[in-house]
Amino acid sequence: MLSSRIAYAPELLPDELFYSWLARLAQLNAIGSPRECLMRIFGINSIVPSVDLPTRLLAAQQQMGDCSPFETLDDLLEVGTLLPYHRPFLNPAAYSRVREILVHGDGKGLKVVMGRVANRFGANPPLRSCPACLTESVTRHGCFYWMRRHQLPGVSHCSIHAIPLQALPLEARTHRQRLVLPVAVGQTPVRITSGAGQVRFAELSEQLVSEAMPALDPHRRSATYEAATRALGFVTRRGRVDFAELASALRRRFEEFEGFEHQERLLASAASPLSWIRPLIEIPERSLHPICHLLLIEFLFGSVTVFKSAYAIHDAQGTSVLIPAYPDISQSTTIRLSAGHEAALRDTSMSCRQVAALTGHSVTTIVAWRRSQTIPIRERRKTLSPSKVDQILGALASQASLPSVAERFGVSLSSVYRILAEHPSTRQSRGDQALAAQTTLRRGRWSASLQSCQNQKEGGVVAARAKAGADYAWLYRHDRAWLLATTRVTPRPQRASLRVDWVRRDADLSQRLLHQVELLRAEHPSRRLTKTRLLRVLGEAMVRRNLHNLPTLDTHLTQAIESAYAFGVRRIEFALATLISNGPDLQLWRVKRLAGLRVWSAELTAYANSQTDKLNAQNTVRTHSLP
Structure with a gap:
């Protein structure tokens, strides 16, 4: 256990992440390399410690023993990670899988299960800190540490001091497995523009963590959103949620998300801005980032606390009653009503129009449901004779x-x-006549465009399609036989394939290879002659693909390639020749240093010893050609 191998275990500081506590533990006890530190804490050295959602927590809790600042594993998850931030917006099944990965897994597929990769908000945000909070932490606790409220996704502003956070990008770490502290953040800060909106969003994100809500039922959550949306009046004339007006109001409320880190992702596109709003209400099973939920909650409820109360009240009122609609309208349509609204539907003293205004559904839907339940309704007076x-x-x-x-x-x-x-016959007749008129019109426009291109020598079918592409596409879809019969496509001339003279190419490449070998052997410091290095100047892909057609080149290439031993011998001979020219005294350590080989095998050492002894015995200089 880790508790028997460390000298001091610090206490957990206010709002400190488990990752930050581990970094201080490693620093205060001078634990060695990152891999050694991970082995002693997690019992494995192959994981990359995560700042927001660390894994293998059960193994870490067992390894730390009495040193752990958390009494239970649940305390660690609630206080030391960002799981309370993500949990309310995960369905119960996904939450169970996420918790299993955090406790027992190694992190693979974690943020895919949570839907964070598909959301495209960034699965690995940078480490952030507030300069004022760091100053206070040194004054009060004597050290720097990472605070959980600064690492919440999308938060770029301190909720306490209302100043921009400093970001330490992940690539700034010297080792991806190293546990880092915010000591060096102040050297090269990356400032983020801020405003009142960012401060409010930071407070809202902090509220979400402090409320510690469980995994919410997706359908109840979406029904709570929908009820609040209707209460604010975002309803169309047909009684549906007016998503376009809701999106416009959100954009005005947050001033087009100016200064937000994920502004482009939130706006999505000019054609469909804030397209993530509709799935929050209509597709509750889809996993969306908590940032989207928080923005909608702030707009509809004003705070997470009010949303939590509304969710509980919504459940208590029993608004999950599903009433089948009239089958002639749609076989899959359902009406979501409260108990009070269902009583209004069955009240024959209320007109269908009054019930529609009360429940937020269209008059047609209310009429269809009452008819399906055999509830008498007042029929409209017929005016068509x-x-x-x-x-x-x-x-x-x-x-x-x-x-x-x-x-x-x-x-x-x-x-x-x-x-x-x-009257299907009238509808069919109108369709046939409209098709005939369109066919005549499209044929004329296409023929005129084709004739114009040919007369002006601009080209044939390709040029005509550039001018009248819509007509060509329509005719291809509805009148293909006429189009193919009247449009003659000139076949492209086939170019004769050029045959390669492999004998000549083999000779040329062989000469180039031999010349390249001479140049590479003469360079200093010398490098090993590998197949890739020799083929790089000849066109590696082409030669590798056609080496069976180049027998001479293949032979020269095999002879020129150096093994590790041959390269070592060449470097040893170079070192011996250089040392002999400077004096007769040869020593093995001098040969090794001048040869500059990283790995000395037993064969190379024996060869160097034999050559050194031989030259020292002769005390003569034999002819050497420097490589």
């Missing part, structure tokens, strides 16, 4: 537009659509 219907059908058969027919006969556009749907 059979003769008027026949007149409308005649106008529709003449290819008049639907809005003009509605205006001409004084009926709603919905009535015209309904009449057309009730």
Whole structure:
């Protein structure tokens, strides 16, 4: 156990991460290399310690024993990690898997299970600290340490001092397994622009951690969001949530997220800004980053505490009643109603329009549900006589537009659509006539475009498609036979493939290889002649792919490649020649230092000894050519 091998275990400081406590433990006890430190703490030296969500916590708790500042494993998870920040927005099954990985796993697939990789908010944020908080920590506790509130995702501002945080990027670490402290952060700070919005978001993130909520039911959570959204009036005329207006209000509230670290990701795109709002309400099973939830919670409820109360009240009122809708409308449509709203639906004294206004659903949906439950409703007075219907059908058969027919006969556009749907023959006739008109129009435009390109010598089919691509695509989809019959594509001339003279190429490459070998052997300091190094100047990919067609080159290449022993012999001979030119006294340590070999095998040592002894005995200089 670690407790029997350390001299001092520091106490856990206020708001300190488990990662920070481990870094101070390693520093105060002068534990050696990062791998040795991890082996002594986690019982394994192959993991990379995570700042926010460390793994193998059970092994660490057992290794530390009495030295651990946490009484239980649950205390470690609640106080020393960011699990309370992520937990409320994980479904119970995903939370169980995440906890299992933190306690027993090595971290592989952790943030994939949490959905953080797919969210694209960054799975490994930089370490952050507040300069003012660091100064206070030195004054009160005599050391620097990482505070949990500064490491919350998306937080770029200190909630206490209202100043920007300093960031230490992950790549600034000298070793990815080293446990670092914020001592060196002040040397090269990376400042982040800030404002009131960032301060408020930092406070909100801190509230989320302090509330320590359990894993919430996704459907209840989304229903709580939807109820608050409807209460604020973000509802369309059809009784649905007005996501476009909600997104616009959020953008105004947070001033286009100006200064936020993830501004581009939050805005998503100009075409569909804040596209993450809809899944929060309509697709609760999808795992979204807590940043998205916090922004919506702040807008709808004002604080995490109010949201927590609303979630509990929503559950107590029993708003999870699902009532099947009228099957003629949609076989899969359901109405989510509270007990009070269901009573209003069955109250025949209330009109369908009044019930729709009360429940937030469309009048058509309420009518369909009441009909399915055989609840009597007041039918609308009919204003369309059979003769008027026949007149409308005649106008529709003449290819008049639907809005003009509605205006001409004084009926709603919905009535015209309904009449057309009730008479398939008229609808088919209008479709056939519209298709014939479109075919004539598209054929004429395509023929004119093709003829214009040919007359002006701009090209053929390719040039015409650049000008009238929509017409070509429509004809290809609806009138392909005519298009292919009238459009002749000129086949491209086939170029004759050039044959390679491998005999000549083999001779040329062999000469270049021999010349390259001479140059490489003459360089100083000499480097080993490997196959990759020799082929680099010849076009490595081409030669490797066609080496079977280059027999002479293959032979020269095999002869030129040096083994580790041959390279060592060449460096030893170079060292001997240099030392002999400076004096007759040869010593093995001088040969080794001048040869500069990193690895000395027994064969190389024996060769160096034999050559040294031989030259010392002869006391003569034999001819050497410096490599």
